[in-house]
Amino acid sequence: MDRTVDWAGELDGAIVIVDQCALPGSYRTSRIDTVDELIDAIQRLAVRGAPALGAAGALGVVLAARDADSASARRQAERIASARPTAVNLRWGVERALAALPHGAEAVLAEGRALLAEDERVNRAASANAAELVLRRCGRQPLRLLTHCNTGALATVAWGTALGVVWHLHAEGLVEEVLADETRPLLQGARLTAWELARAGVPYRVLPDSAAASAMAAGLVDCVLVGADRIAANGDVANKIGTYPLAISAARHGIPFVVVAPSSTVDETLASGSGIEIEQRAADEVTHSGGVRVTPEGARAYNPAFDVTPAELVTAVVTEHGVRSPEKTVRAQL
Numbered sequence: 001m002d003r004t005v006d007w008a009g010e011l012d013g014a015i016v017i018v019d020q021c022a023l024p025g026s027y028r029t030s031r032i033d034t035v036d037e038l039i040d041a042i043q044r045l046a047v048r049g050a051p052a053l054g055a056a057g058a059l060g061v062v063l064a065a066r067d068a069d070s071a072s073a074r075r076q077a078e079r080i081a082s083a084r085p086t087a088v089n090l091r092w093g094v095e096r097a098l099a100a101l102p103h104g105a106e107a108v109l110a111e112g113r114a115l116l117a118e119d120e121r122v123n124r125a126a127s128a129n130a131a132e133l134v135l136r137r138c139g140r141q142p143l144r145l146l147t148h149c150n151t152g153a154l155a156t157v158a159w160g161t162a163l164g165v166v167w168h169l170h171a172e173g174l175v176e177e178v179l180a181d182e183t184r185p186l187l188q189g190a191r192l193t194a195w196e197l198a199r200a201g202v203p204y205r206v207l208p209d210s211a212a213a214s215a216m217a218a219g220l221v222d223c224v225l226v227g228a229d230r231i232a233a234n235g236d237v238a239n240k241i242g243t244y245p246l247a248i249s250a251a252r253h254g255i256p257f258v259v260v261a262p263s264s265t266v267d268e269t270l271a272s273g274s275g276i277e278i279e280q281r282a283a284d285e286v287t288h289s290g291g292v293r294v295t296p297e298g299a300r301a302y303n304p305a306f307d308v309t310p311a312e313l314v315t316a317v318v319t320e321h322g323v324r325s326p327e328k329t330v331r332a333q334l
């Protein structure tokens with residue numbers, strides 16, 4: 001697979017993304033030449049997942065910097081950073097690239113390229129740390145792992161975060177099965193996680209999000225692994241809608257609930273998760289399925305893209321630096 005987000009060519013080149021709206025039906029890459037095209041791709045979720053958004057944001061600043069003077073490049077950069085509000089990585093990537101702007105567009109491109117290379121290194125390290133923790137908690141045996149949304153290579157530049165743990169464990173023959181939540185309403189689990197697991201030859205089943213608690217009650221889950229879009233200083237975790245109920249169910253059943261993310265997902269400026277802005281998405285993602293209306297005409301929808309899991313329900317937040325302050329959380333005692 002290509003990198004999920006990359007830069008093709010020299011300064012006159014373009015961003016190239018793996019188009020996640022086309023998967024799993026077809027694998028194709030698309031070229032992004034302008035800031036407007038990038039914002040559209042981000043909002044349609046053609047590029048998505050917190051670390052991938054960070055990379056896309058940084059490369060978006062290259063587009064802005066080569067086509068405009070510094071003041072308007074900064075205005076374009078702000079438009080990119082606010083294209084989606086919840087994943088802190090998007091603004092982080094934009095700001096990191098902007099720091100190079102005084103040195104010119106070539107310097108911005110060099111910074112973007114450095115961030116891309118770092119993304120894979122950092123996520124491999126975070127997921128290796130988490131794999132070690134999971135084996136310590138669950139025992140060195142083939143494990144049944146439940147995951148939500150898509151946290152694989154498609155959600156990063158390459159490799160993945162929570163799904164990266166699966167890649168590490170599978171390489172050692174330590175994955176019995178992955179249960180992949182379908183992840184309503186946009187089906188990142190059914191479409192993208194299942195696609196990645198199938199390609200990697202990992203045994204998996206897709207389940208409705210609403211079946212996760214009963215899978216835990218039936219003893220089918222050894223550990224829950226999820227990613228994050230923003231982690232507050234106190235360890236509260238914003239992630240794809242449906243993560244919070246998973247954490248409640250995991251706590252009820254005494255199952256470890258592990259969050260895997262690069263440290264760029266931690267927002268130390270926010271004391272707690274109550275300060276995290278949650279993206280609200282269009283009603284038709286809920287009122288329609290595959291373009292066909294499934295609700296009565298005029299039905300309204302509640303469609304937050306993310307929820308916040310309180311730190312006390314999280315066994316551990318694991319980054320490339322290791323386990324983040326587990327003693328602060330109640331579930332760390334598991």
Ligand SMILES: CSC[C@@H](O)[C@@H](O)C(=O)COP(=O)(O)O
Nearest residue numbers: 048049050149151155227228240
């Ligand atoms: C490694 S990705 C972590 C999160 O970004 C992921 O779990 C998630 O919630 C993605 O949401 P999405 O709306 O698909 O961008």
